[in-house]
Amino acid sequence: MANDKVLHVTDDEFDNKVVGNSLPCLVDFWAPWCGPCKAIGPVIEELAEEFDGKVQIAKMNVDDNPATPGKFGIRAIPTLILFKDGEVVDKITGAVGKAQLNELINKAL
Amino acid sequence: MQADYQLIIVGGGPAGLSAGLYAARGRVKALLIEKGAPGGQVLLTDWVDNYPGFAEGISGFELIDKMTAHVDRFGLEKKFAAVSKLDLRGPVKTVFLENGEQVTCLSIILCTGARPRTLGVEGEKELTGQGVSYCATCDGPFYKGQEIAVVGGGNTAIQEALHLTKFADKVTVIHRRDELRATKIVQEKAFANDRIDFLWNAQVKKIEGNGNGVNNVKVAFNDGSTTDLAVTGIFILIGVAPNNEILPLDQLQVDDAGFILSNTEMETSIPGVYAAGDIRSKNFRQIVNAAGEGANAELSAEQFLAGRKHGTGQH
Incomplete structure (x- = not known):
């Protein structure tokens, strides 16, 4: 089930759509070859529904967009980074549960 | 007795999907509950060469896709x-979900699986995601042209060390004994691979990093000597720990490591409650075992539901 509330961002769009976003932004760095990334996919979509209008949920494919993950020193996926006013608030690595992701997002609210 | 389902399966790895397949075909009113997408630890596996029927081997990903399509075909x-917790006492079992919902059932199969074990050394937790990894399939591509370490000597460790040579220039396997436990054919491939080195009788003492992540691993040998390994990544593949946080350990019998005790018919210490797959206390954790146990657990549950056999609770 595709979800249009999840924003798919590229390296080129990152500054504009994530750093410059007026809402806090949770970015899920993933790749098609990563099983655990696939496993948390449905949870990411649910969060996008639930935080609609309060937090922007975004995904970045690290295969197609190497610059941004490099900039943030990402060496494991899935990694989820929470941004607020362009700054990193906190991050989580690995396929964690929804409760932990909720806890992470709430740090920006 | 009133319950929402005759059978609930907790966990959607190979054990749960196999149980679900048998339940759907057995026309049991069953529900499979999974926290993410189906797959479990198979999703951490690059390539599966030992699942019968797939003569050419199959990716962990694709195997799970096929298992999921299989249960979907029969309408599971x-x-x-x-799941946040379980109440397994009494004839009607209750499954509590994190979202506040509750679902009840007359029988239940626990397939919560296991996860990679941690080393418990200094620097490991702090540098997880910044050089410390438990999933070679996920993180291997970040180490193109670099030197890395793998900890462990079992099938998973050696198989994934081989996978990692596709990316890294050099992979050093750190193993606490002087021989591997991995299947012989996997060992042969590793010994023949000139990108793989071994440190025998060796244990990781500390993982060190700079601002960019891991840059050194301190290794101690059994004879007391030590060495430094300048690597940018360390993959820890030393076996599994049980996913038992949601299980009522005051109601269920488990072994010293926290895996569920069950008999050859997958019956646990509680009638109507079964265990299958990596969460079971057992010697060998293989995908094919998990699938077999899932089938067995479901057939035991069907017998229980039909009143032909009430769990003895004996092992």
Whole structure:
């Protein structure tokens, strides 16, 4: 089930759509070859529904967009980074549960 | 007795999907509950060469896709939600979900699986995601042209060390004994691979990093000597720990490591409650075992539901 509330961002769009976003932004760095990334996919979509209008949920494919993950020193996926006013608030690595992701997002609210 | 389902399966790895397949075909009113997408630890596996029927081997990903398509073909009901706790006492069992919902059933199969074990050394937790990894399939591509370490000597460790040579220039396997436990054919491939080195009788003492992540691993040998390994990544593949946080350990019998005790018919210490797959206390954790146990657990549950056999609770 595709979800249009999840924003798919590229390296080129990152500054504009994530750093410059007026809402806090949770970015899920993933790749098609990563099983655990696939496993948390449905949870990411649910969060996008639930935080609609309060937090922007975004995904970045690290295969197609190497610059941004490099900039943030990402060496494991899935990694989820929470941004607020362009700054990193906190991050989580690995396929964690929804409760932990909720806890992470709430740090920006 | 009133319950929402005759059978609930907790966990959607190979054990749960196999149980679900048998339940759907047995026309049991069943529900499979999974917290993410189906797959379990198979999703951490690059390539599966030992699942019968796939003569050419199959990726962990694709195997799970096929297993999921198989249960879907027979119409298994699935729910994607995280379980917070279980009440297994009495004839009607209750599954509590993190979202506040409750679902009840007359029998239940626990397939919560296991996860990679941690080393418990200094620097490991702090540098997880910044050089410390438990999933070679996920993180291997970040180490192109670099030197890395793998800890462990079992099938998973050696198989994934081989996978990692596709990316890294050099992979050093750190193993606490002087021989590997991995299947012989996997060992042969590793010994023949000139990108793989071994440190025998060796244990990781500390993982060190700079601002960019891991840059050194301190290794101690059994004879007391030590060495430094300048690597940018360390993959820890030393076996599994049980996913038992949601299980009522005051109601269920488990072994010293926290895996569920069950008999050859997958019956646990509680009638109507079964265990299958990596969460069971057992010697060998293989995908094919998990699938077999899932089938067995479901058939035991069907017998129980039909009143032909009430769990003895004996092992």
